[in-house]
Amino acid sequence: MARFTCAFIKKDNTICGNRCYDPTGCYRHWKLYEKNQKKKPCLFSGCEYNTDNDSGYCSSHSAKIYSHNYRMRQKYGAEALQPAKSSELSDEALRSRIPEAPISESDVSSASIHEHLFPASLQLFADSLRRDLTDSI
Known part of the structure; x- marks a missing residue:
């Protein structure tokens, strides 16, 4: 009969090393052979x-x-982390939770807002475009 060394890995990462006749392990560890292979x-x-x-x-x-x-x-x-209930996913329930943003009638487009807030920058931008066009000619 062939003699084997038990290859079971203990908690401290050392090998058992007991002499045995079974390739799956010694008398203490033969039941744990498959579990040891998964480690x-x-x-x-x-x-x-x-x-x-x-x-x-x-x-x-x-x-x-x-x-x-x-x-x-x-x-x-x-x-x-919990999934929302199906009743909470309806449009009516979501609309009641999301407040409407106030919109004034004078601010119809974003361009008018930009012109109102940054009148000088708009003029500088237009001047820089004219310079770029004349420089390329």
Whole structure:
């Protein structure tokens, strides 16, 4: 019979190293062989630990990620993350929430507003256009 070395990776990232006759692992770790094959390095930069967690982070870093997400949910409110009800998506409900912008009759177009606010800049712009046209001829 062939002798094997147990290749189970422990929590401290060392290999078990027990002598065994089964290629899947020693008497302690043969049940964990498939789980051990799924382990990948932690996604957190600089972390040496392996994990089989769905998030990809080891236990110490996943706790930080989950607590950060919890704090953000508390900070921005749970109602912002929840989907809106179908009654809230109707046009009538949205119109009541959005105030109408006041429009005066004298400000019909944006050009008249610009002329009213910046009369000198309009003249300078026109002068610069005339200079550019004469320079190119």
